[in-house]
Amino acid sequence: MDKFVIQGQCQLNGNVTISGAKNAALPIVFATLLSEKTVTITNVPHLKDICTSCEILKVTGRTLHYADNQLTVEAGQASAFEAPYDLVKTMRASILALGPLLARYSQARVSLPGGCAIGARPVDLHIHGLQQMGAEIKVEDGYINAHVNGRLKGAHILMDIVSVTGTENLMMAAVLAEGQTVIENAAREPEVVDLANFLITLGAQIQGVGTDTLIISGVDELHGGQYQVLPDRIETGTFLVAAAVTGGYVRCLGADPSCLEAVILKLREAGAQVTTGDDWVELDMRGRKLKAVNIKTAPHPAFPTDMQAQFTLLNVVGQGCGRVTETIFENRFMHVPELIRMGAEITLEGNTAICHPCGRLTGAAVMATDLRASASLVIAGLVAEHETIVERIYHIDRGYEQIERKLRALGATIERVSESS
Numbered sequence: 001m002d003k004f005v006i007q008g009q010c011q012l013n014g015n016v017t018i019s020g021a022k023n024a025a026l027p028i029v030f031a032t033l034l035s036e037k038t039v040t041i042t043n044v045p046h047l048k049d050i051c052t053s054c055e056i057l058k059v060t061g062r063t064l065h066y067a068d069n070q071l072t073v074e075a076g077q078a079s080a081f082e083a084p085y086d087l088v089k090t091m092r093a094s095i096l097a098l099g100p101l102l103a104r105y106s107q108a109r110v111s112l113p114g115g116c117a118i119g120a121r122p123v124d125l126h127i128h129g130l131q132q133m134g135a136e137i138k139v140e141d142g143y144i145n146a147h148v149n150g151r152l153k154g155a156h157i158l159m160d161i162v163s164v165t166g167t168e169n170l171m172m173a174a175v176l177a178e179g180q181t182v183i184e185n186a187a188r189e190p191e192v193v194d195l196a197n198f199l200i201t202l203g204a205q206i207q208g209v210g211t212d213t214l215i216i217s218g219v220d221e222l223h224g225g226q227y228q229v230l231p232d233r234i235e236t237g238t239f240l241v242a243a244a245v246t247g248g249y250v251r252c253l254g255a256d257p258s259c260l261e262a263v264i265l266k267l268r269e270a271g272a273q274v275t276t277g278d279d280w281v282e283l284d285m286r287g288r289k290l291k292a293v294n295i296k297t298a299p300h301p302a303f304p305t306d307m308q309a310q311f312t313l314l315n316v317v318g319q320g321c322g323r324v325t326e327t328i329f330e331n332r333f334m335h336v337p338e339l340i341r342m343g344a345e346i347t348l349e350g351n352t353a354i355c356h357p358c359g360r361l362t363g364a365a366v367m368a369t370d371l372r373a374s375a376s377l378v379i380a381g382l383v384a385e386h387e388t389i390v391e392r393i394y395h396i397d398r399g400y401e402q403i404e405r406k407l408r409a410l411g412a413t414i415e416r417v418s419e420s421s
């Protein structure tokens, strides 16, 4: 298992190029199953989760070429309709194989994703929506076994909770269903919009993109095409926070600031100078005082839960007291005890972390527990006095492309150490 060794008290300065969004690329990769023609996707980040998705596509019989952030899925039929446990257990998003396989091949066998560090994360809304579209689904032996006679049928689906991958799964299924599907209370995250735009590029008929009501008219088949994945807003936000807490400056190139409104608003409230262009965003903290802010996570366009851990750290470093309320996942404060080990003063009250000013952080050996928690610990290591060792960084490799190379280019001293070395 690899770990990061980080020397603290650095100030980040410079430019960083933002990668394609993991959470957009994942559903898009699975959506290629809906087409039998060749599909090329560009700006695909080279991440563990993307490689796992490619493995799942290969299990179904597809041929893939993946190099230089470009993925080509060759024209052809799938020959197996399964996402096996060995692959699914490493990545919850493999549930996204369910909708496309069922819609295109009338059958699917997808291992149930397990719970994870941030919460139970059930998939009942995915299953219920597909049942409404005529699928027969049995959950047995840890697998979701689904089939439908002929095609799925359009349905009126009201989602109880706003679910990102739930909306994506049902939208993908509806694209090839017979008739019209309406998804109400749909997620409006930019990654859902990107998936919809990808499907439209291949000939899908989707109205209401970017709103909470999606109207999808099923088509007989999708054609091939080429599509570029949108920039990763969470990676962008993570680098902006890193510059803010180290009192530095960063310009994120190839970014999309229009997806980051809630985050940029909070960074400005925290005292940062943030400037944006069409495809870049920069943050300058030099000579400015960082202040703690109150945040509350909620579905887009509100503050994203995937930026919560990074802002918890910002509050620890900033002046004053900041309250961080997590409303999406029931167990997303695993970074808190680790930050406390580095000297942070945080009290947990239910789903709120109250961050008190701590004066200074000191380096320690800490454990990464999930993707964004890992990011907050790495940034904490950049700020803290002395050396920080972040263990179990396989979590961070799920979501940040070449993070240590990018941080080093901004002036950080960070080494990846393999257990064997």
Ligand SMILES: CC(=O)N[C@H]1[C@@H](OP(=O)(O)OP(=O)(O)OC[C@H]2O[C@@H](n3ccc(=O)[nH]c3=O)[C@H](O)[C@@H]2O)O[C@H](CO)[C@@H](O)[C@@H]1O
Pocket (backbone or CB within 6 Å): 023, 026, 092, 093, 119, 120, 121, 122, 123, 124, 125, 126, 161, 162, 163, 164, 165, 166, 191, 305, 306, 328, 329, 330
């Ligand atoms: C691959 C991907 O895109 N991951 C993102 C996606 O995860 P994911 O799509 O898994 O998260 P959801 O939006 O589905 O989860 C929102 C809430 O709904 C609950 N829920 C969800 C589905 C369901 O069937 N039943 C149910 O109760 C979840 O437990 C959670 O409390 O959105 C999350 C919320 O923005 C982000 O943190 C993740 O980074």
Ligand SMILES: C=C(OP(=O)(O)O)C(=O)O
Pocket (backbone or CB within 6 Å): 023, 092, 093, 306, 371, 372, 399
């Ligand atoms: C929670 C996340 O991802 P996933 O849904 O893939 O676990 C994330 O990207 O922060």
